[in-house]
Each structure stands twice: as structure tokens, then as C-alpha cells.
Amino acid sequence: MQPTSWDVIIIGAGPAGLMAAIPCAESGLRTLVLDSQGTIGAKLLLSGGGRCNVTNLKVSEKDYQTGEPRTVRNILRSFPPERTLAFFKELGVEMVLEEGTKYFPERQSAKVVLQALLRASQHAGVIIQTGKKVKTVSKERKNFCVRGEDFECSAETLVIATGGLSYPGTGSDGSGYLLAKSLGHRIVPTTPALAPLITDEPDWKTLAGITLPVRLSVIAEGKKIAGSEGALLFTHLGFSGPAALDISGSWLRxxxxQKNLVVNFLPARREADLLAEWARGVAEHPDRSWKRSLTQYLPERLAEVLLRKSGIDPRSRLDQISKKGRASFIRALLHCPIGVSGSQGYEKAEVTAGGVDLGEVDPKTLASNLCPRLFFAGEVLDVDGRIGGFNFQWAWSSGAVVGQAIMRELSLQA
Ligand SMILES: Cc1cc2nc3c(=O)[nH]c(=O)nc-3n(C[C@H](O)[C@H](O)[C@H](O)COP(=O)(O)OP(=O)(O)OC[C@H]3O[C@@H](n4cnc5c(N)ncnc54)[C@H](O)[C@@H]3O)c2cc1C
Structure with missing residues (x-):
């Protein structure tokens, strides 16, 4: 029978929890990881389309939304992407670089990442118990008492690494926020992030399946408050693809x-150049239709929708539109508001924005400032990254920093 008293208990066997557990157990601390799910790593296996975008070549606090960028910088610097790559290399997982900055396992499988993490945990002596949903935590004298439906255990040190609210089917159901609150912590209000957006405008839905590179901006009360660049994918419900996912958190927050999501459908082109090109087009091919002349820039179905939205008959000839009409259409093309009515929510959000307030944790160790020997790691904290391996890097960095901090603290005591 396993003991009920431990040196360290970690709630959550996701990337952050396991990363925190490994150094603790390696240094000889009796380390228990509890997870509510019957099997571990459901989210990791889904990640990156089953390939797991493990990290990014260039990571800085600017890639994250958080109330405390300086804390994020400290943590990322303490365990940067190079350390992540070295950690996995040592476990036999080689990485390959894609699209210039994104690292994926060479074997193109999230499974190898999960297996490596589990091997390292087992080798270090971490005890993982599955099917153990933690319902309450309390501090009783020096010890944390951790309770679930049919179990109870205690430890001097507790780590909450329960993730956020996204993809609740994988186990992250937001219960970690309640545990943190019960120990006195403030939770920055949460919203889905990296979530597909939905629209009520039927025109956009007819474009389902089309992908193109765009620039997106959130304009609030006339001011740009956020931007993203990359592929936009039209879906049967609205908008997805990296550009839409990246901006979804800012939009929802x-x-x-008075807010608009505005698309630049030709981010690589300047208004003046387009005006000159189209003036040449009118002179050279006056009887060509607008729709036809636009297909060198845009997918045909999109060109048709944009023309209709601007009140131009797609079949009308280039010379039938006045100079003023051309200029206003080009502006609409480069600055097109798209009606967003919401997102597909936590069910389809890759991460959760908001969470445990970073202002209440030590900026170097993520130890609670309110409750001695309590730590937080991963997505449960008020940190969410953009698409491209940034969220896993936060999980690896914050988990590793917490593990090392616990190791140092407890070995000083010994
Ligand atoms: C579809 C999808 C694709 C993604 N792809 C990528 C990608 O390619 N690259 C990238 O960087 N990021 C990606 N992400 C984001 C990334 O998966 C998360 O940021 C990361 O998993 C967060 O790690 P975590 O350990 O903090 O939390 P989680 O991975 O959510 O793990 C938390 C664990 O805690 C457990 N738990 C929760 N509450 C309790 C409780 N009360 N008691 C016991 N256990 C509990 C859960 O069961 C879970 O196992 C993706 C996310 C999704 C949903």
C-alpha cells in the first residue's frame, strides 16, 4: 500500500505537472502526482494535430498575454527553449524545425513526447496516480491536506498544475482555480483563447474551406488594440486558422x-500600388470583369463576396467603376470589418486566458506569496501564448522552474 504522506504532491499530470515532478523525485523527494483522468496525456496527444508543436525557436514574454510580463520573462529565461530541446534530446526525442521557428518531434508524433515524459518520470521515481480528482485542499499546520472522493493524502509542499478550462474532455475543467481560491489566491477572469470564432453573417460561411494569408486587427473605439498575421481559414461557423486563433483571446477579452475585427486581405500590398495596378488594368483590359481581374489576388469566391458587399456587380467591367468607386473598394479590401458574434468556447479553445494572478506569486520561483510551500505551474496561471509552441514552452519552463525551486528549498532544509 502507498503511503498517504509525501514530501511533494502535484495536482495534474499534464506537461507542467510532470516537468515539476521529475527534478523533485530525482533529488530523492517522495513525489506524488495526482490526475483526475484514467489515462494521462489526452491533451498532449491531440496537440499540434497529433504531432505536438513542442516549442519555438524564438520565445519571449511578448509572445504571451499576462498581467506580469516580467515574471514570464524570468521563468522563460530560467528554462528557455534550448533547455527544452536538450531535455528531450537526452530522452531520445530529436526535434525538427518547421516553418522557420516551430519545433516538432522528428517522428511527427505527439506520442513520442508523452512516452518520453512518462519514461523520465518513472526513471526519476515519480509516483503517478490516475483517476484521482482532487476536490479540496487545505493547510493543516505545516501540511497540505489533499482530498478526493475516495482518497486523502498530505504533503509539506503542494503544486497546482491543473491547466485551465479548455478542452474539458481532457481533464482540465477549471477545478484548479477553485483549489487556488480556497488557499487565498485571486483568479484573473478567464476567457477562451486560441479559439475558432463564429459569425452570424451568411456570406462568410459560404466561403468554408478557403484559406489565405491575412492581417487581422481588433479595433476598439477607433483604436487598434491587437493584431495578428498568418493564415485565415473560413469555416461553416466562421473563422479559424492561426491568424483567427491568435487574435481570438484579445477579441474575447x-x-x-464598440469593437470590430478587421481583415486586410492583401497584407503584402500597399493601397497606392493597388490603385496604380488597377488603373493600368482599366487602361489595358477595360472590358475585363471585376471578378476576373481580382482572381490574380484573391480566391474567386471571396472576390465575389467582397464585391457584392461593396455594392459592385462582380460581372461589371473594369471601366464601369469610377476612380472613386475603385478607391473605396480597395480600402474595403485592406480594411474589411467581419462580423464576429463569439467563439466556439472552451470546448474548442486550445488554451485559457486568465487564471491565478501572477502578482501573487514569487516572480522567480512561482511560489505563492500568500501560502508558504504552495506553487503553481502551467496554464492554471494567468499566462496564455500565441500559436506556435509557446504554450508548451510555458508549461515546460514553469514546471521545471517550480521543480528546481522545491528541490532547492527542501534540500536547504535537510
Ligand atoms: C487541441 C489542442 C492542441 C494544442 N496544441 C498545442 C501545440 O501544438 N503546441 C503548444 O505549445 N500548445 C498546444 N496546446 C496547448 C497545450 O496543450 C497546453 O498549453 C498545455 O497542455 C498546458 O499544460 P498544463 O500541464 O498546464 O495543463 P494540462 O495539459 O491541461 O494538464 C492539466 C492536467 O491536470 C489534470 N487535472 C485538472 N484538474 C484536476 C483535479 N482537480 N484533480 C486532479 N487532476 C486534475 C487534468 O486531467 C490534466 O491532465 C494545445 C491544446 C489543445 C487543446
Whole structure:
């Protein structure tokens, strides 16, 4: 029978929890990881389309939304992407670089990442118990008492690494926030992030399946408050693809009623150049239709929708539109508001924005400032990254920093 008293208990066997557990157990601390799920790593196996975008070549605090960028910088610097790559290399997982900055396992499988993590945990002596949903935590004298439906255990040190609210089917159901709250911590209000957006405008839905490179901006009360660049994918419900996912958190967080999501459908082109090109087009091919002349820039179905939205008959000839009409259409092309009515929510959000307030943790160790020997790691904290391996890097960095901090603290005591 396993003991009920441990040196360290970690709630959550996701990337952050396991990363924290490994150094603790390696240094001889009796380390228990509890997870509510019957099997571990459901989210990791889904990640990156089953390939797991493990990290990114260039990571800085600017790639994250958080209330405390300086803390994020400290943590990332303490365990940067190079350390992540070295850690996995030592476990036999080679990485390959894609699209210039994104690292994926060479074997193109999230499974090898999960297996490596589990091997390292087992080798270090971490005890993982599955099917153990933690319902309450309390501090009783020096010890944390951790309770679930049919179990109870205690430890001097507790790590909450329960993730956020996204993809609740994988186990992250937000219960970690309640545990943190019960120990006195403030939770920055949460919203889905990296979530597909939905629209009520039927025109956009007819474009389902089309992908193209765009620039997106959130304009609130006339001011640009966020931007993203990359592929936009039209879906049967609205908008997805990296550009839409990246901006979704900022859109959803923005509380003002006067907000617009604006697309630049030709981000590589300047308005003046387009005007000159189209003036040449009118001179050279006056009888060519607008729709036909636009297909060198845009997918045909999109060109048709944009023309209709601007009140131009797609079949009309280039010379039938006035100079003024051309200029206003080009502006609409480069600055097109798209009606967003919401997102597909936590069910389809890759991460959760908001979480445990970083202002209440030590900026170097992520130890609670309110409750001695309590630590937080991973997505449960108020940190969410953009698409491209940044969220896993936060999980690896924050987990490793917490593990090392616990190791140092407890070995000083010994
Ligand atoms: C579909 C999808 C694709 C993604 N792809 C990528 C990608 O390619 N690259 C990238 O960087 N990021 C990606 N992410 C984000 C990334 O998966 C997360 O940022 C990361 O998993 C967070 O790690 P974590 O350990 O903090 O939390 P989680 O991975 O959510 O793990 C938390 C664990 O805690 C357990 N738990 C929760 N509450 C309790 C409780 N009360 N008691 C016991 N256990 C509990 C859960 O069962 C879970 O196992 C993706 C996310 C999704 C949903």
C-alpha cells in the first residue's frame, strides 16, 4: 500500500505537472502526482494535430498575454527553449524545425513526447496516480491536506498544475482555480483563447474551406488594440486558422461594445500600388470583369463576396467603376470589418486566458506569496501564448522552474 504522506504532491499530470515532478523525485523527494483522468496525456496527444508543436525557436514574454510580463520573462529565461530541446534530446526525442521557428518531434508524433515524459518520470521515481480528482485542499499546520472522493493524502509542499478550462474532455475543467481560491489566491477572469470564432453573417460561411494569408486587427473605439498575421481559414461557423486563433483571446477579452475585427486581405500590398495596378488594368483590359481581374489576388469566391458587399456587380467591367468607386473598394479590401458574434468556447479553445494572478506569486520561483510551500505551474496561471509552441514552452519552463525551486528549498532544509 502507498503511503498517504509525501514530501511533494502535484495536482495534474499534464506537461507542467510532470516537468515539476521529475527534478523533485530525482533529488530523492517522495513525489506524488495526482490526475483526475484514467489515462494521462489526452491533451498532449491531440496537440499540434497529433504531432505536438513542442516549442519555438524564438520565445519571449511578448509572445504571451499576462498581467506580469516580467515574471514570464524570468521563468522563460530560467528554462528557455534550448533547455527544452536538450531535455528531450537526452530522452531520445530529436526535434525538427518547421516553418522557420516551430519545433516538432522528428517522428511527427505527439506520442513520442508523452512516452518520453512518462519514461523520465518513472526513471526519476515519480509516483503517478490516475483517476484521482482532487476536490479540496487545505493547510493543516505545516501540511497540505489533499482530498478526493475516495482518497486523502498530505504533503509539506503542494503544486497546482491543473491547466485551465479548455478542452474539458481532457481533464482540465477549471477545478484548479477553485483549489487556488480556497488557499487565498485571486483568479484573473478567464476567457477562451486560441479559439475558432463564429459569425452570424451568411456570406462568410459560404466561403468554408478557403484559406489565405491575412492581417487581422481588433479595433476598439477607433483604436487598434491587437493584431495578428498568418493564415485565415473560413469555416461553416466562421473563422479559424492561426491568424483567427491568435487574435481570438484579445477579441474575447475586449469588453467594449464598440469593437470590430478587421481583415486586410492583401497584407503584402500597399493601397497606392493597388490603385496604380488597377488603373493600368482599366487602361489595358477595360472590358475585363471585376471578378476576373481580382482572381490574380484573391480566391474567386471571396472576390465575389467582397464585391457584392461593396455594392459592385462582380460581372461589371473594369471601366464601369469610377476612380472613386475603385478607391473605396480597395480600402474595403485592406480594411474589411467581419462580423464576429463569439467563439466556439472552451470546448474548442486550445488554451485559457486568465487564471491565478501572477502578482501573487514569487516572480522567480512561482511560489505563492500568500501560502508558504504552495506553487503553481502551467496554464492554471494567468499566462496564455500565441500559436506556435509557446504554450508548451510555458508549461515546460514553469514546471521545471517550480521543480528546481522545491528541490532547492527542501534540500536547504535537510
Ligand atoms: C487541441 C489542442 C492542441 C494544442 N496544441 C498545442 C501545440 O501544438 N503546441 C503548444 O505549445 N500548445 C498546444 N496546446 C496547448 C497545450 O496543450 C497546453 O498549453 C498545455 O497542455 C498546458 O499544460 P498544463 O500541464 O498546464 O495543463 P494540462 O495539459 O491541461 O494538464 C492539466 C492536467 O491536470 C489534470 N487535472 C485538472 N484538474 C484536476 C483535479 N482537480 N484533480 C486532479 N487532476 C486534475 C487534468 O486531467 C490534466 O491532465 C494545445 C491544446 C489543445 C487543446
Amino acid at each position: 475586449c469588453q467594449t461594445a
